[in-house]
Amino acid sequence: MQFHDSRDRGADQLALGLGWFSIxxxxxxxxxxxxxxxxxxxxxxxxxxxxxxxxxxxxxxxxLAILAQPRDAKWVWSRVGGDLIDIxxxxxxxxxxxxxxxxxxxxxxxxxxxxxxxxxxxxxxxxTGDAERRSCSTHxxxxxxxxxxxxxxxxxxxxxENFPRFMGHLESVKRLDERRSRWxxxxxxxxxxxxxxxxxxxxxxxxxAWRSVEGSDVRTSGAVRFxxxxxxxxxxxxxxxxYSPPGGALGRGIAWLFGExxxxxxxxxxxxxxxxxxxxxxxxxxxxxxWRPAQPAEDLEQIRTLTGVQQ
Amino acid sequence: xxxxCWMGKGLVQIQDVPDPRILNARDAxxxxxxxxxxxxxxxxxxxxxxxxxxxxxxxxxxxxxxVELGSGVKxxxxxxxxxxxxxIACGHCSQCERELYSLCENSNPNAWMAEKLWGYSPCGxxxxxxxxxxxxxxxxxxxxxxxxxxxxxxVPDNLSDEQVLFLSDILPTGYMAAEACGIQPGDIVxxxxxxxxxxxxxxxxxxxxxxxxxxIDRFPYRLRIARERAGAETLNYEEVDVHExxxxxxxxxxxDCCIDAVGMEGxxxxxxxxxxxxxxxxxxxxxxxxxxxxxxxxxxxxxxxSVAGVYGGFVDKFPMGAxxxxxxxxKSGQTHVHRYMRPLLNRIERGEIDPTFVITxxxxxxxxxxxxxxxxxxxxxCLKVVLTA
Numbered sequence: 001m002q003f004h005d006s007r008d009r010g011a012d013q014l015a016l017g018l019g020w021f022s023i024x025x026x027x028x029x030x031x032x033x034x035x036x037x038x039x040x041x042x043x044x045x046x047x048x049x050x051x052x053x054x055x056x057x058x059x060x061x062x063x064l065a066i067l068a069q070p071r072d073a074k075w076v077w078s079r080v081g082g083d084l085i086d087i088x089x090x091x092x093x094x095x096x097x098x099x100x101x102x103x104x105x106x107x108x109x110x111x112x113x114x115x116x117x118x119x120x121x122x123x124x125x126x127x128t129g130d131a132e133r134r135s136c137s138t139h140x141x142x143x144x145x146x147x148x149x150x151x152x153x154x155x156x157x158x159x160x161e162n163f164p165r166f167m168g169h170l171e172s173v174k175r176l177d178e179r180r181s182r183w184x185x186x187x188x189x190x191x192x193x194x195x196x197x198x199x200x201x202x203x204x205x206x207x208x209a210w211r212s213v214e215g216s217d218v219r220t221s222g223a224v225r226f227x228x229x230x231x232x233x234x235x236x237x238x239x240x241x242x243y244s245p246p247g248g249a250l251g252r253g254i255a256w257l258f259g260e261x262x263x264x265x266x267x268x269x270x271x272x273x274x275x276x277x278x279x280x281x282x283x284x285x286x287x288x289x290x291w292r293p294a295q296p297a298e299d300l301e302q303i304r305t306l307t308g309v310q311q
Numbered sequence: 312x313x314x315x316c317w318m319g320k321g322l323v324q325i326q327d328v329p330d331p332r333i334l335n336a337r338d339a340x341x342x343x344x345x346x347x348x349x350x351x352x353x354x355x356x357x358x359x360x361x362x363x364x365x366x367x368x369x370x371x372x373x374x375x376x377x378v379e380l381g382s383g384v385k386x387x388x389x390x391x392x393x394x395x396x397x398x399i400a401c402g403h404c405s406q407c408e409r410e411l412y413s414l415c416e417n418s419n420p421n422a423w424m425a426e427k428l429w430g431y432s433p434c435g436x437x438x439x440x441x442x443x444x445x446x447x448x449x450x451x452x453x454x455x456x457x458x459x460x461x462x463x464x465x466v467p468d469n470l471s472d473e474q475v476l477f478l479s480d481i482l483p484t485g486y487m488a489a490e491a492c493g494i495q496p497g498d499i500v501x502x503x504x505x506x507x508x509x510x511x512x513x514x515x516x517x518x519x520x521x522x523x524x525x526x527i528d529r530f531p532y533r534l535r536i537a538r539e540r541a542g543a544e545t546l547n548y549e550e551v552d553v554h555e556x557x558x559x560x561x562x563x564x565x566x567d568c569c570i571d572a573v574g575m576e577g578x579x580x581x582x583x584x585x586x587x588x589x590x591x592x593x594x595x596x597x598x599x600x601x602x603x604x605x606x607x608x609x610x611x612x613x614x615x616x617s618v619a620g621v622y623g624g625f626v627d628k629f630p631m632g633a634x635x636x637x638x639x640x641x642k643s644g645q646t647h648v649h650r651y652m653r654p655l656l657n658r659i660e661r662g663e664i665d666p667t668f669v670i671t672x673x674x675x676x677x678x679x680x681x682x683x684x685x686x687x688x689x690x691x692x693c694l695k696v697v698l699t700a
Contacts, residue, residue, distance in 0.1 A: 147405045233405060264423060275401075278417055279401035279404070279417040280336070281335045281337060283401075283420055283435075284335055284420065285421055285446060286368075289424075293316075293365060293368075294366075294367040294368060294438065294444075294445040295316065295328040295367065295368045300332065303334060307420065
């Protein structure tokens with residue numbers, strides 16, 4: 001995927017700082033657990049030192065993860081989780097009889113301060129992450145080998161109205177004339193998107209390409225190349241897809257169509273294409289994608305919907 | 312209908328679930344007459360296989376009567392008595408064309424899950440986790456059988472259910488393990504694990520021309536069955552040093568072929584066993600490969616280790632040095648059941664093998680939860696449970 005540059009540099013810097021802070025604190029907790037216990041006012045007994053050392057290991061791993069991927073909000077969120085554990089630990093220490101309450105309270109206040117910083121940083125990172133996803137132009141390349149003759153595979157693909165049988169997000173493709181077709185896709189919350197596409201290239205048993213017509217809400221193009229696989233292994237199908245959704249709600253809808261992992265979606269589409277051409281059907285699971293237990297369903301429509309195909 | 316469902320780690324229950332219906336044109340619905348509990352069901356029972364969900368119908372060893380057919384199944388008729396292979400295979404992809412049915416490329420709708428763990432996906436399997444397809448299993452009154460024009464085999468009336476039921480899994484599995492050894496005249500085969508698959512591996516090794524078969528286990532009753540019913544010499548690993556004993560029994564040549572019929576939950580006495588148990592409990596290793604390590608070290612240089620036991624994820628302290636420096640070959644795979652059903656059915660008909668000797672317990676489907684526990688804890692000398700639906 002290609003991204004426009006919309007980074008929040010401040011958040012990146014803050015994340016790096018928090019990463020180094022994690023490592024420093026972690027090393028102190030592991031190496032000098034007893035001393036640290038005294039500083040924060042809890043008994044330096046075996047149980048507390050063991051807990052502090054475990055927390056230290058956690059801090060170090062969080063820190064390393066943040067330094068390795070400072071733009072990934074989830075590592076900073078993992079620090080927030082750690083902070084909550086620390087606060088829970090200190091709160092329970094406050095109730096212990098042999099704790100120095102003033103010192104423990106001081107330590108808890110310090111942790112609360114750091115927590116606020118962590119939340120701030122994680123939220124800023126998450127926001128820029130979302131913005132990137134919204135403004136992305138997606139390019140996906142996937143390939144599959146189908147154990148059928150090239151003429152048959154090309155023939156199936158050149159009939160665009162077949163696409164909804166294996167492309168999970170498409171509801172229908174209607175042929176308008178020799179070159180033009182109308183595509184209808186499902187969006188989030190029962191919404192629909194429609195656009196018109198035109199065939200721009202069709203070389204029999206070699207290549208098919210199409211793109212959305214000028215002025216469509218959805219700018220998309222695709223190309224498929226076909227090759228005979230060596231050793232009579234069937235047909236190699238290589239797919240290139242581009243989607244450049246506009247901004248706004250529609251854009252978010254299109255981004256949602258392709259989810260977090262557009263490659264995975266196209267891979268699943270090609271897997272279904274292979275099933276249709278080789279096995280004659282898209283095999284339905286009793287528990288598609290673990291959405292429901294593997295037991296017979298009352299509602300067959302539900303199984304089809306979860307599988308993402310119309311049969 | 313009633314079905315035996317996985318309800319969480321260590322818990323299976325008979326539940327009321329909807330009757331299965333035809334979902335695809337190549338489906339059949341089979342009314343189950345007999346089904347069995349497999350050793351690999353215990354891996355699910357104990358929570359060692361990921362991607363299980365509360366309510367999953369278990370069971371991949373089953374047979375019964377065809378009661379309904381999809382429009383695409385032309386070779387079966389309602390009323391046919393069939394045994395169903397546990398791997399689901401389309402019969403048309405390049406793997407099926409090579410007769411590697413358990414590698415079918417079209418039978419796992421949840422393939423992406425398996426790809427995350429294993430790189431690529433194998434076939435779908437009945438009642439064996441969502442990453443292997445999320446298919447309802449055969450420990451039930453009825454079951455939906457996908458690609459029914461390729462999998463189920465019709466069985467003759469003169470053979471009883473018990474004689475043919477194990478064509479669904481464990482007989483071909485033991486047979487394929489022995490076949491993978493490429494047994495030559497004079498070969499000595501060692502088999503780790505005297506569960507049902509181990510017993511059939513011993514039998515098959517003899518059928519395929521092994522000179523001697525040495526079986527290894529720790530349960531005296533399983534060793535006794537291996538001796539008396541399968542004809543093996545036996546070693547109890549709690550009593551002898553297996554490596555030394557095999558060296559002695561083979562006059563220093565070592566077994567030419569070693570079969571691991573144990574899998575991911577191997578036991579070992581002493582430090583090695585404790586090491587794997589601790590690592591497995593801490594999720595640092597998913598499988599305990601104690602039998603596999605021992606088989607590798609015990610095998611003749613240039614020999615073959617055939618792995619029939621199920622492994623799910625990652626093993627630790629794997630003796631790669633022995634494999635490289637001693638030219639060992641490891642062969643494995645989920646069983647390509649479809650290619651063995653016909654020849655093994657013929658062997659059963661000719662009386663060359665009677666698979667019923669492994670059955671120790673017969674229960675009603677209704678008693679499956681209790682039967683799981685009996686089998687799991689090896690109470691009452693349990694070797695194989697057959698359930699009548």
